[in-house]
Amino acid sequence: ILAALSFFATGSTQTNLGDNFVLGLSQAMTSRSIKEVTDSMTEHLASRHIRFPNTANEINRIKEGFFLKHRIRGVVGCIDCTHVPILAPAEADEDHPPIVYYNRKGYYSLNVQLVNLLVNMKILAANSQSPSSVHDSAIWAASIIRTNVERTFRKGNNIWLMGALLHICRNAQPGTPEARYTLRHSQTRNVIEKCNGLLKMRFRCLSKQLLYHPIRVGKIIYAAVVLHNLAIDFNLNDLNDEEPLIIDNDENVPNIHNNHDVLNEGSRVRANFIRRYF
Incomplete structure (x- = not known):
């Protein structure tokens, strides 16, 4: 151990x-x-310590805590992806061809999706099996969390995940609801990056090249998330206060710019969100 x-x-x-x-x-x-x-x-341990809220009481408690801290209503968590470096798979591995793990920054990695609880930086959900060539939006589209959030939303419980997929309003006029939304979104985005950075700072193996098969790396990442949540549950102060916190800014941008249907739907959802809460 x-x-x-x-x-x-x-x-x-x-x-x-x-x-x-x-x-x-x-x-x-x-x-x-x-x-x-x-x-x-x-x-x-994972099923006990990596849990997305699924009861009304859990959801409402998290939404209230998020509003008190960040002044945005209805949010239960913040979603983002981060890259974890890996060794290139063998060329002969037909199920895991190296090319799909080669990212735009020039190294091999997994694209790891994390849902953070920003109130205490705990991680509510993790998907650690996707190659770096898989875009954030595609990981989200296949996510069980997405299904759960949509099901809860259809039942009349307003529930949102903040993250890179809900973009800021560019050139918003000062004093407008769009400007207030953009400010809160930018502040929240910074905290998301700090959450991911805290995970990598606490477990340095995630910042270095993991010399294992991608499936094994995925399990290592998941285990690190379990340990991260345990450290938070037990209030372990295991980091050096003098050491600056890593800001994780991989900036994984979904490849949706040529999909006008997705862009239009995203703009509509964002407009409704701003109209309701700002």
């Missing part, structure tokens, strides 16, 4: 961890420890 936790926290290679005289484990034993601890957390 200590070997796995050390790996999550530092991102050190299995060889370096195996050479650690305190742990006293071989490289093979270190590798097995990381795998077993990761699998155990994803199989037995």
Whole structure:
């Protein structure tokens, strides 16, 4: 367990961890420890510690907390994606061709979708299996969370997720509802980036190239989210206050600019949101 936790926290290679005289484990034993601890957390702890609200009381409590802190009504969380570097899959891997993991910044990665609870920076949902070539909007379209949010909305419970997909109003005139919305959106966006940065700062393995198969990397990311939420639940102050917080600004922009139907629908939803809450 200590070997796995050390790996999550530092991102050190299995060889370096195996050479650690305190742990006293071989490289093979270190590798097995990381795998077993990761699998155990994803199989037995994830469902308890990564939970999107699904009852009326949970949803209303989160919406109230978000409004008190950010002055935006109806929001239960904030959604964004971030890249986690990985080793290029083998060319012979037909199910995971390297090209689909090569991102626009010039390295191989997974595009990880996170839904954050900005009140305390806890993560409510995570999707850690998508290649970097999959756009944020496509990940969201296939998300179980999307289905749950839409179902709740149809039942008459106003529920929103803030994030990159609900864009700001450019050139909004000062003093208008559009300007107030844009200011709040920009402030919220900054906090989202801090949330993702906190996760990567707390677990340095997510900032370094993970030398594993993409499926294994996805499990490592999910396990790190479990540990992140546990740290918040137990109020663990495990970060150096003097160390600046990483601001995660991967700026994953959905590839929807040529889809006029999507753009028009997004503008309509945004206009209704502004009219109702600003």
